[in-house]
Amino acid sequence: MMKRLSVAIDGPAGAGKSTVARQVAKRLGLTYVDTGAMYRAITWKALRHRLDLTDESGVIHLARHTDLRLSTDQKGVGVWVDGEDVTEAIRTPEVTSNVSVIAGQGMVREVLVEKQREMAEQGGVVMDGRDIGTHVLPDADVKVFLTASIDERAQRRYQELMRRGYPVDLDRLKEEISQRDEKDKSREHSPLRPAKDAIHVDTTGLTIEEVIQAILDLCRTKVGGGE
Template sequence: MEHLRENHLQVAIDGPAGAGKSTIARIVADKLGLYYLDTGAMYRSVAYKALASGISLQDEKAVTGLARIIDIRLSHNDRQTVFCDGEDVTSKIRDVEVSRAVSLIASYPGVRNRLVELQRQEALKGNIVMDGRDIGTYVLPDAGIKIFLTASASERARRRYLENIKEGKMVSLEEIRSDIEKRDVVDSQRKFAPLKPAKDAVILDTTGLTIDEVVAKIIRIIREG
């Protein structure tokens, strides 16, 4: 893979909530020795901080102001610990309340502009795998590899449900599916950088596929690209 030695390989992995983007992207990056950036964790950090600070999620101006001043750092270790103003929020940003708030937070142009600026700075550091909802269309439109992961809402809800059980979070499958479907609507219909596949993205439907199978398909795409 000669392009991996050129220090500017950019792999953009997009897709809706529950498609397995973060898990897949992290494994792919690890197997290929690339840096991984979970952009969703950045939006979740803003949502967490707004909730913890008592800021109304409906107050776009206040939330945008918050996004401009908080310090978000993602470590480069395997787990990719997330720090918000020095606090380890890796687990806290995965709470149900944060999950329900993040799509609204991410719909604010001011918030996206600030975080996209940070994401592009990270991409300049070298070979990177970045996942999110608008990486291939907006954050890294010139990325050499663009992949759009998708799966049925039922499949995505089932996966999230099993993850929650493993982490001791008791949320019903029906509730998770409802939240996912609502996020799909908000993410795909927002005016600024909506969720959609890039024109040159490879679309992978992961319904019925194992993590290892999806990882193998993506690595094959990268190596052939």
């Protein structure tokens, strides 16, 4: 049964979704799907082609005609766009500051949601994003909504960007995350909100391992028939 388990992990930027979801998938032997990376990939390609990001019809056409692939190995999640490895390229500040524009476009989301559901149909998955439990996989076996204080989320993103060689201002980062939260919550299509049956996990002050174990416990309880 574990091999067919579907796990939806939602939450705001910097809550630790990707790191936690990847480890949960690895330990349960499931496929990890980083939906945020998919939106970043389309943003990256649109920027590369100098496309007007507010031109929804143009972005839809681009998304439909993009060969988008995810791979998972010992190093983490690889992202490929039309055969090109863009794993690092989609994590630049330029992509980060523009991805909300793409993610807020309803028809673009539907193109990517279709791809995400196809991935889920191939077997058990752990999928993270902002609307997985509410829209992409509303029938997921386990739904988790991760949160953390803005201060903690900004600190995590700050450390990540510094490791990647992108000097950033922490206060500016806090402001950007706050603005991103507001955009995600107020967007017309699939806004950020917890599913009614999602388990809330506040990661503030918790180690990554503690969060991973909490979600693993939820999954094992589900498989074991408990509540």
